[in-house]
Amino acid sequence: MIDVAVIGVGQTRYGMFPGRTLKDLFYEASREALDDVDKGLDPNDIDEAFVGTLSTGGAQLGNFAPLMMEAAGMVGVGARHVENACASSGFAMRDAVSAISSGSADIAVAAGVEKMSDLPRERNRLWLGISGDVEWERLAGTNFAGIYAMMARRHMFEYGTKISHIKMVAVKNRQNALENPKAQFRSAFTMEQATKSPNLASPLDFSDACGITDGASMVILARADLARSFTDQPVLVVGSGVGSDYVAIHDRTSLTKLQGAVDASVKAYEMAGIRPEDIDFAEVHDCFAIAELLSYEDLGFCDRGKSGIYLESGITQRDGKRPINNSGGLIAKGHPIGSTGTGQICEVVNQLRGRADTSARQLANVGYGLTHNVGGSGAAVAVHIFKAME
Amino acid sequence: MTSYISLPMYAANIDQRLRIIAGKCTNCSIIVYPQRLVCKCCGGKNFDLTPLSGLGELYTFSVLHGGGAPSEFDYEQKMTGDVLCGIVDLFEGPRVMARLADIDSSQLKIGLKLEAVIRRLYDQEGILRYGVKFVPETL
Numbered sequence: 001m002i003d004v005a006v007i008g009v010g011q012t013r014y015g016m017f018p019g020r021t022l023k024d025l026f027y028e029a030s031r032e033a034l035d036d037v038d039k040g041l042d043p044n045d046i047d048e049a050f051v052g053t054l055s056t057g058g059a060q061l062g063n064f065a066p067l068m069m070e071a072a073g074m075v076g077v078g079a080r081h082v083e084n085a086c087a088s089s090g091f092a093m094r095d096a097v098s099a100i101s102s103g104s105a106d107i108a109v110a111a112g113v114e115k116m117s118d119l120p121r122e123r124n125r126l127w128l129g130i131s132g133d134v135e136w137e138r139l140a141g142t143n144f145a146g147i148y149a150m151m152a153r154r155h156m157f158e159y160g161t162k163i164s165h166i167k168m169v170a171v172k173n174r175q176n177a178l179e180n181p182k183a184q185f186r187s188a189f190t191m192e193q194a195t196k197s198p199n200l201a202s203p204l205d206f207s208d209a210c211g212i213t214d215g216a217s218m219v220i221l222a223r224a225d226l227a228r229s230f231t232d233q234p235v236l237v238v239g240s241g242v243g244s245d246y247v248a249i250h251d252r253t254s255l256t257k258l259q260g261a262v263d264a265s266v267k268a269y270e271m272a273g274i275r276p277e278d279i280d281f282a283e284v285h286d287c288f289a290i291a292e293l294l295s296y297e298d299l300g301f302c303d304r305g306k307s308g309i310y311l312e313s314g315i316t317q318r319d320g321k322r323p324i325n326n327s328g329g330l331i332a333k334g335h336p337i338g339s340t341g342t343g344q345i346c347e348v349v350n351q352l353r354g355r356a357d358t359s360a361r362q363l364a365n366v367g368y369g370l371t372h373n374v375g376g377s378g379a380a381v382a383v384h385i386f387k388a389m390e
Numbered sequence: 391m392t393s394y395i396s397l398p399m400y401a402a403n404i405d406q407r408l409r410i411i412a413g414k415c416t417n418c419s420i421i422v423y424p425q426r427l428v429c430k431c432c433g434g435k436n437f438d439l440t441p442l443s444g445l446g447e448l449y450t451f452s453v454l455h456g457g458g459a460p461s462e463f464d465y466e467q468k469m470t471g472d473v474l475c476g477i478v479d480l481f482e483g484p485r486v487m488a489r490l491a492d493i494d495s496s497q498l499k500i501g502l503k504l505e506a507v508i509r510r511l512y513d514q515e516g517i518l519r520y521g522v523k524f525v526p527e528t529l
Contacts, residue, residue: 122461129460135395135403136424139511139521140487142452142475143460149452150477150487157450157500201458202495250477250485251430255450 001101003224005234008037009346011217014184014334016117023071029216030072047105049079050095052088052112053338056127085131090341090373090382113216114336131376133248149201152290154255165308167194169289177328179360184334208289215336217343233353239385241267247379258378261298268383276300283344285374286329341373352388407521413437423484444506451476453495492525503527
């Protein structure tokens with residue numbers, strides 16, 4: 001297999017931008033990614049493009065990727081749409097890595113975009129609930145808020161996890177986003193405010209969930225042996241793994257772990273030749289606060305059932321031993337569905353190159369960085385591991 | 391805005407929805423509900439149809455408040471305030487996600503004994519969709 005390196009990343013600010021379009025968000029992310037390739041890249045030299053989106057609203061369901069690439073001035077690049085709900089661009093990344101490692105492409109693009117703010121509230125609630133097992137989960141009266149809530153209740157029942165542990169995830173991630181100029185929610189958020197948040201789907205409150213977000217992101221990849229001709233700071237993709245599971249959570253043996261995430265991470269660790277304890281920092285898929293706790297266990301950062309205590313110990317804070325969601329995560333940085341996976345990679349790559357947008361956000365200890373991107377309630381998971389090229 | 395479950399798609403498993411008919415793998419005897427084409431346990435592809443008792447225990451649940459449930463349940467939420475949803479461990483083995491009814495949300499707890507009833511879920515394209523909800527067991 002051919003080694004793969006990231007040579008450029010770009011991401012729009014995340015937020016609600018009613019005046020902006022899918023095309024101009026995608027263009028902005030592509031512009032930033034191309035400009036980030038410090039020795040320059042001719043877009044005509046890109047062999048393949050993989051664009052993740054759920055296509056919220058259904059405005060453009062067919063030929064989505066060619067249209068976005070065209071808007072970004074990259075017409076002619078073989079492009080296709082990759083869809084796995086909230087893990088769409090995590091899988092677009094996987095496909096771009098595979099295209100290069102298999103030898104079929106020298107340079108490939110993984111990107112993602114979502115425009116959610118155009119829709120009235122009830123239409124957004126339609127689109128946010130179409131990625132479960134619709135015939136059974138949806139007809140049971142729930143979408144992902146209720147599904148993650150039922151997982152949270154099981155975790156509390158089986159392991160004694162407390163509501164305060166769940167709330168601590170949102171408080172930590174909101175705190176991390178304060179310094180991130182690209183984050184959606186950048187206001188101070190205390191535990192006291194979290195406990196007063198209105199109930200969404202018990203035991204989860206509104207502050208344990210993501211908002212409605214627009215945004216786009218792009219990652220440009222090249223064969224590792226060519227990478228230094230594009231940039232002085234390539235970042236190696238040392239691990240890549242994907243996993244899947246039953247879509248409906250009632251079909252799974254356990255509701256307190258995502259087997260797809262366990263499988264994806266085992267493959268990624270194996271490819272990288274490292275163990276969970278070697279990971280220095282990570283961006284994980286905290287679509288609901290409980291999901292971040294599950295990720296600590298699924299990725300092997302702590303023992304099964306101990307994620308609440310692990311978080312409480314402070315290890316995953318910015319100044320802790322293994323910072324998690326230093327960007328603010330999905331809860332605070334924002335979760336524009338299709339953009340989330342490649343957006344996480346932008347953060348990790350910038351950290352590994354020592355190029356965090358503000359010095360307050362730059363992590364000191366950045367050997368190995370990991371991204372964990374989950375589709376729905378765990379039906380599809382992509383995990384990637386990165387390391388700066390020596 | 392409702393998620394589109396076409397009438398043919400709904401009608402195709404009416405036996406499962408209204409008569410709670412499960413599949414029993416002819417190879418390993420495991421019971422699957424909702425029915426499957428391939429056995430979860432052994433990969434077998436042949437199933438005998440078997441009606442379930444509709445009895446079970448609450449495995450986990452959530453009370454969905456305004457904005458938490460899909461929009462097709464808005465009319466109901468306006469009337470009742472909350473949407474109660476749970477996963478039920480059925481007596482015969484499988485687990486299924488379903489609506490909970492005829493109980494105050496404060497009475498819900500893991501392990502609660504339940505039984506299936508057929509109730510209206512919502513209507514789409516002018517056709518009422520019925521399905522299983524679970525209510526406290528009445529022995």
